[in-house]
Amino acid sequence: xxxxxxxxxxxxxxxxxxxxxxxxxxxxxxxxxxxxxxxxxxxxxxxxxxxxxxxxxxxxxxxxxxxxxxxxxxxxxxxxxxxxxxxxxxxxxxxxxxxxxxxxxxxxxxxxxxxxxxxxxxxxxxxxxxxxxxxxxxxxxxxxxxxxxxxxxxxxxxxxxxxxxxxxxxxxxxxxxxxxxxxxxxxxxxxxxxxxxxxxxxxxxxxxxxxxxxxxxxxxxxxxxxxxxxxxxxxxxxxxxxxxxxxxxxxxxxxx
Numbered sequence: 001x002x003x004x005x006x007x008x009x010x011x012x013x014x015x016x017x018x019x020x021x022x023x024x025x026x027x028x029x030x031x032x033x034x035x036x037x038x039x040x041x042x043x044x045x046x047x048x049x050x051x052x053x054x055x056x057x058x059x060x061x062x063x064x065x066x067x068x069x070x071x072x073x074x075x076x077x078x079x080x081x082x083x084x085x086x087x088x089x090x091x092x093x094x095x096x097x098x099x100x101x102x103x104x105x106x107x108x109x110x111x112x113x114x115x116x117x118x119x120x121x122x123x124x125x126x127x128x129x130x131x132x133x134x135x136x137x138x139x140x141x142x143x144x145x146x147x148x149x150x151x152x153x154x155x156x157x158x159x160x161x162x163x164x165x166x167x168x169x170x171x172x173x174x175x176x177x178x179x180x181x182x183x184x185x186x187x188x189x190x191x192x193x194x195x196x197x198x199x200x201x202x203x204x205x206x207x208x209x210x211x212x213x214x215x216x217x218x219x220x221x222x223x224x225x226x227x228x229x230x231x232x233x234x235x236x237x238x239x240x241x242x243x244x245x246x247x248x249x250x251x252x253x254x255x256x
Contacts, residue, residue, distance in 0.1 A: 016111075018110075018111045018112065018113045019109065019110030019111045019112055020069045020070075020107075020109070020110065020111075020112045020113075021069070021070045021076065021112075021113050021114070021115065022067050022068055022069045022070065022079075022112065022114050022115070023067055023068070023070055023076050023077075023079040023080035023083055023114070023115050023116075023117060024065045024066070024067035024101075024114050024115070024116045024117070024155070024158055025065060025066050025067055025080055025083060025084050025087075025095070025116075025117050025118070025119055026049060026065055026116065026117070026118040026119070026158065026159055026162035026163075027049060027050040027065075027066060027084070027087075027088065027118075027119045027121055027126075028047060028048070028049055028118060028119070028120055028121070028143075028162075028166060029047075029048055029049075029050070029120075029121045029122065029123045029126055029140065029179075030045050030046065030047055030048070030123060030179045030192060030195055030196075031045065031046050031048050031123050031140065032044070032045050032123065033045075033046075040233065040234075040235060040236055040237050041235060041236075042187060042188065042191055042235045043235075045191055045192065045195045046142055046195065047142070047143045047195050047196055048140040048141060048142055048143060049140070049141055049143050049146050049159060050066065050087075050088065050121075050126065050138065050139070050140055050141075051063040051064065051065065051066075051138070051139060051140075051141055051146060051149075051151070052064055052065075052066050052087065052137070052138045053136045053137040053138070053139075054136070054152055055136040058107070058108045058109060058152070058153075059152035059153065061136075062150065062151065062152040063141075063146075063149055063151055063152065064151055064152035064153065064155050065151070065155045065158060065159065066083060066084070066087040066088070066138075067080075067083055067114070068083045068086075070115075076097075076115045077095075077097065077117070080095060080097075080115075080117040081095060084119055087138065088121070088125075088126060088138075090119075090121055090125045090126065093119055093120065093121050093122075093125065093178070094119065094120045094175065094178045095117050095118070095119040095120075096117060096118055096119075097115065097116070097117050098116055098117065098118055098161065098162060098165045099115075099116050099158070099161055099165075100113060100114070100115050100116070101113070101114045101115075101116060101154060101157070101158060102114075103154065106153060106154050107153055114153075114158075116158050116161070116162065118162040118165060118166060120166070120175060120178035120179065121178070122178065122179065126140070143159075143163060146159060147159060147160060147163075166196060167196055167197050170193055170196045170197050170200075171193070171197060171200065172252060173249065174218060174245055174249060176189055176192050176193055176196075177245045179192050179195075180192055182244055183222050183230070183232075183242040183243070183244050184242065184243060184244070185232060185235065185236075185240040185241070185242060185243070186205070186206050186209065186210075186240070186241075186243065187235065187236070187240065188235070189209070189219075189243070190202075190205050217246060217248040217250070218245065218246060218248055218249075218250060219243040219244060219245055219246060220243065220244060220246050221241055221242070221243060222241075222242040222243060222244055229241055229242075230242045
């Protein structure tokens with residue numbers, strides 16, 4: 001009969017522990033490219049993901065998600081934030097845990113259980129990105145292109161799961177603000193949502209986002225010191241009202 005563990009006889013050596021617990025990070029951004037020969041129009045926006053080209057075994061030369069092994073002195077989230085800063089130089093952005101990956105033999109180095117996070121980073125913060133010491137290159141790829149690549153480990157699965165998650169969040173939370181300037185037009189907000197969720201279409205978007213009771217208060221009109229509306233004609237011939245997120249998150253219900 002096996003004795004029950006207690007504070008006097010417990011030994012960690014009796015139990016098999018994982019060989020590592022890395023944090024992998026799916027870093028999304030939306031790039032903006034001005035339309036050639038078309039004045040006063042919204043730019044072409046693409047959802048892109050940051051990948052690194054591995055320098056060392058395993059999967060040397062293949063593209064992968066950024067990440068690395070957690071240290072025993074930090075939490076998994078602290079590890080993810082550290083890796084994000086080391087890989088991109090970016091800190092203080094929206095980062096969120098979404099899943100754990102533990103399929104046996106997913107990593108040739110041993111029993112490796114990976115915790116996955118996604119980060120939403122404004123494209124301007126990635127302009128000075130550079131490859132870390134353990135990578136030979138770092139680059140942005142269109143998400144559709146990345147999903148067709150032979151990514152290292154099970155990173156294609158992780159990327160697809162992360163994409164599904166941010167599409168869900170884009171339609172149920174205010175994460176669109178991570179891809180927008182502090183002041184934006186309704187057209188810009190709509191375009192960002194469609195960039196992440198290509199199937200999204202709402203003909204009454206302006207009315208719903210500004211006046212529907214369940215959504216009212218998510219964004220507000222930007223006004224100057226005298227209370228006059230602040231307008232912009234950056235992307236249109238006719239000046240459009242600028243808006244900003246308020247920080248309010250409406251309660252959602254599948255029954256409402």
